[in-house]
Amino acid sequence: MHKLFDSFAGWYDFHTPPDHYFRDHELVLSLAAHFGQGARLLDVGCGTGVLVEKAQVAGFDAVGFDASAYMIDVARKRLRESSVWVQRMQDLATRDCYDIVVSLSWCVHYCRNVGELRATIARMNESLVPGGRLLLQVAHGPNLPAEWAEDREIGPTGLADDVRLRFRFQSDATRADALSANYAFNCASTGESFNETHQLNVANANIIAELTRDAGFDYVEIWNSWRRDAFADSGNVFVTGVRRAY
Template structure:
């Protein structure tokens, strides 16, 4: 779970190098009719990679995450880039104290760490309250094909000069959920490798179930698309995007 992101925060950026954050910025700009001057809530902001890009584009960004380690790195990133970004320690299902936002974003399957349906619904309610009338929410989740098929093709391995891992998965008790056990080996200054372990649990829901929850809260569905493309989700799509408006 994301609560376990501690030492993992130190290797997170390298592991996320293949994520097209610039494309996410473009998607947000398209949904919000530009970024400059917009008040943006980055939920599950992690180490602040997306928040920094949005702030560089002129957004007034607030980032929230439940990991102090992630937020420490995010704060240091913003400071080093001379960017004014507010960061807050909050789980998205207990989001509070936010209002008047033009945009909310839950990037890179962060919502899949909220595994209880009622808490997903509560997260949508919290975001609805945080947005101004006409404000937009953009988020992505794993498809059920990814949780039920692709993730269960483990073990997966990764090896770079500095970081290696072995990733084992097994299905969770809930439908479309998956447990992940990762053993990391990180090269230290003495050229020896230090090991640490992570256990993560994620769950997703079918597209229509997300749609039903969003409609229940009061959102208007504008766009549902897949895999970074302006195309409807297909049977083997892996990442599903939702664009909805208050």
Template sequence: MDHVDEWSALADAWARWWAPAAAPAQRAILDAARVGSGTRVLDVGCGTGELVAMAVERGAVAAGCDAAEGMIDVARRRSPDADLRVAHAERLPWPDDSFDLVALVNALAFTDVAQTLVECRRVGAAVAVATWAEDDLNELTVLERVVAGEDHEPSDETREEGHLGTLLAEHGFTVETEQLAPAPMVLADADELVAAIMFGESDELRAELRPDVLAAARPFRRPDGSYLLHNAFRWALARR
């Protein structure tokens, strides 16, 4: 099973545990771009279609693409009237000037960045990019370190303040704004916490690491047994 097939197989779990985490950044982008009735929006690397659904709710003409067919299947169930296609970010299957806004949320880093931004510039008047902020602003990092162990890779400069704006400017865009979006994550109980943090891992590894994950998560446990993790996204909006 290749990487794309793996994402397809995990689409339903992704939609439940991780896709909602980006909602604050997605809403901030749509607000900043003044997305409303008739706005043409494309979400590149749309995953299970949360931003597309938000845009549709605002009356936008929404489209999305993802390389994983399973992700697109879930997105189509969510937004059956949207233009959703299996496609790669470096080869967008839409004509020039098709969109008012092209968004990439947690997607750009998985592509050929230069070619993807060329394509976004070709099809859209504006582009918005979002990614997780640096480790120090994400309490999830504490738990990710437990799961990854020695394989954990700390965040780098691509997740720090100023990077997204600089990147867009280097590729010929005029940056309008770059901001931080708080993205708290609430998990109802220990089972949900372990399921989310160990998304995609085997049942055996999940059982093995559960005690360590819960021990690390103790500072985030609330009196009712739920867990609150304070996290953040960085995002930028620019025009060509």
């Protein structure tokens, strides 16, 4: 497990505050609303549980899981214990259970290869009721800049710009569909820091859309952003589809 999700999980809500991705969360809630109050929502790779909490407050029957026990420990500070649990997405085994399954923040790229991702999307399909909605937030490597970017946030003592997370995404020379994601974290007031590289696999929205169709989804689309606009120039996109009703 990477430090970002493991030994530094307690810092996650500092460098990525709960409202950091509020537009993405609004998209999820608007899609869930199509199924009405009490819609059953599963967040695959739920992290610290921010989306699950927002969905529950909005009146949905929301749960989630994450492969990191450290992230789930943080999530259980804001949610009841039964709402979140430790599990790999590759091991999802529920059937005909959820109205909407979502996986944000590029979680699916931690599948090792196309075959494992294909199997994981098929498991997501099986976990949905017929007519249920899948939403995957994915990276499209060809559209991502290779330069470093940086987020600066308030630290644990209230100091501005105390917590910094630098990141960049570069093509992996060994695999055409993979990205190397470099992360550098630092908290000035505590002196805590880390640098690490993650491999993001199958970082191509067109390939993932095809895998989604092959898994039994209809109406598969790639959205350029949370606005649901047509896929164009974004490197951070959404692949969505509806489980085929037989």
